[in-house]
Amino acid sequence: MQNFVQYTxxxxxxxxxxxxxxxxEVKKWGGSRVFLVYGGGSAVRSGLIGRVERSLKDExxxxxxxxxxxxNPRLAFAEEGVRKALAFGADFILAVGGxxxxxxxxxxxxxxxNPEEKLWDIWTQKVPLTKSLPVAAxxxxxxxxxxxxxxxxxxxxxxxxxxxxxxxxxxCRFAVMNPELAAxxxxxxIACGVTDIMMHTMERYxxxxxxxxxxxxxxxxxxxxxIKNGPKVLENPSDYDAMAEIMWCGSLxxxxxxxxxxxxxxxxxxxxxxxxxxxxxxxxxxxxxxxxSWARYLYQxxxxxRFTQFAENVWxxxxxxxxxxxxxxxxxxxxxxxxxxxxxPVSLSQLGVQPNEEDRKALSLDATMGDTVKLTRIxxxxxxxxGEIYQMAM
Ligand code: NZQ
Ligand code: ZN
Numbered sequence: 001m002q003n004f005v006q007y008t009x010x011x012x013x014x015x016x017x018x019x020x021x022x023x024x025e026v027k028k029w030g031g032s033r034v035f036l037v038y039g040g041g042s043a044v045r046s047g048l049i050g051r052v053e054r055s056l057k058d059e060x061x062x063x064x065x066x067x068x069x070x071x072n073p074r075l076a077f078a079e080e081g082v083r084k085a086l087a088f089g090a091d092f093i094l095a096v097g098g099x100x101x102x103x104x105x106x107x108x109x110x111x112x113x114n115p116e117e118k119l120w121d122i123w124t125q126k127v128p129l130t131k132s133l134p135v136a137a138x139x140x141x142x143x144x145x146x147x148x149x150x151x152x153x154x155x156x157x158x159x160x161x162x163x164x165x166x167x168x169x170x171x172c173r174f175a176v177m178n179p180e181l182a183a184x185x186x187x188x189x190i191a192c193g194v195t196d197i198m199m200h201t202m203e204r205y206x207x208x209x210x211x212x213x214x215x216x217x218x219x220x221x222x223x224x225x226x227i228k229n230g231p232k233v234l235e236n237p238s239d240y241d242a243m244a245e246i247m248w249c250g251s252l253x254x255x256x257x258x259x260x261x262x263x264x265x266x267x268x269x270x271x272x273x274x275x276x277x278x279x280x281x282x283x284x285x286x287x288x289x290x291x292x293s294w295a296r297y298l299y300q301x302x303x304x305x306r307f308t309q310f311a312e313n314v315w316x317x318x319x320x321x322x323x324x325x326x327x328x329x330x331x332x333x334x335x336x337x338x339x340x341x342x343x344x345p346v347s348l349s350q351l352g353v354q355p356n357e358e359d360r361k362a363l364s365l366d367a368t369m370g371d372t373v374k375l376t377r378i379x380x381x382x383x384x385x386x387g388e389i390y391q392m393a394m
Pocket of ligand 2: 144198199200269283
């Protein structure tokens with residue numbers, strides 16, 4: 001087991017009706033002027049924004065609304081939020097929504113606390129982030145895990161780049177999680193969320209050469225829980241118990257718990273972010289479209305033991321009468337079959353994009369930061385190898 005630091009400071013308020021506690025929570029964490037960030041309207045239509053605002057009012061908290069966050073949220077929109085939050089005098093940034101609203105809220109918190117700096121300079125760590133405003137979330141979609149993660153992702157549309165920043169200042173003070181709020185989700189968004197939750201665990205799982213039984217058991221149990229309950233919530237998004245399992249898995253998959261003693265990789269996310277930056281495709285779908293090719297490219301040699309363990313412990317595939325390679329491949333095939341069964345693409349054409357050779361080269365350069373960064377902790381992949389994975393995924 002490798003040395004590690006486990007720091008997950010977000011207070012979780014989980015269960016039915018918990019959005020009505022939002023005002024009291026904001027007050028508890030010192031907020032009095034709330035900048036309220038949300039998406040394209042689902043939270044208004046469901047009446048959630050109204051309930052959250054009532055709970056703020058009950059605590060004597062004033063607020064300003066900032067709706068309209070786009071999925072794959074944009075830098076320019078966050079910059080507009082910073083200007084408005086400064087003019088309003090916000091001392092607390094509250095997101096109501098999913099990863100896109102929460103990440104925009106995190107960006108606004110950083111920008112508002114550092115008005116002399118350009119937000120993209122903070123994002124790309126050209127200037128160090130040493131202070132921010134408090135952020136919190138009322139979660140409406142189990143997916144990105146931003147409600148407990150130390151990361152946030154924005155797209156800089158001017159340069160066509162989607163990039164994340166990891167910092168303790170990205171940790172929400174609290175996260176309200178009521179699985180009932182996810183009952184209005186369209187099936188495609190549920191499937192994208194299920195995929196993203198699995199991927200956050202798998203991006204930490206396939207790192208070879210490290211003995212880490214406890215973390216493996218947590219990761220495998222989490223994956224089995226998502227595989228069991230994902231189809232149930234797709235069938236019936238109002239199945240409270242199944243949605244509760246998925247929502248809790250979403251947070252635990254990305255709050256660092258599944259990397260303790262093992263670390264993380266996140267190379268599939270690099271490939272997916274390049275696709276989302278270029279084609280504005282949904283995050284979870286971008287990951288499903290390339291994962292199988294990524295896995296087939298890497299499963300042999302030193303990673304073989306991880307892939308066979310995954311096949312056996314996550315999918316219950318018996319290794320009896322099979323070579324290790326056959327067991328590992330059976331696990332990859334099962335995973336792709338699961339993605340297909342929930343309506344996710346397992347190729348770029350199913351994702352609806354057809355990058356030609358030149359496009360694939362540009363995607364590979366984007367994913368590897370101009371071929372300066374080697375991806376994966378299985379073996380180092382540069383732009384050439386990443387281009388081969390994109391080609392396999394066609
Ligand atoms: O905008 P509205 O109208 O709210 O609609 C949203 C949006 O269209 C809809 N939605 C959300 N909750 C709903 C709902 N519709 C009906 N009922 C509800 N209860 O779902 C759509 C997707 O929302 P979004 O916030 O984009 O989804 P998600 O949570 O998947 O977030 C994706 C973003 O998070 C980033 C992704 O890259 C992407 O930009 N990620 C953030 C991470 C982090 N901060 O830790 C980690 C992830 O790996 C990921 O990269
Ligand atoms: Zn993700």
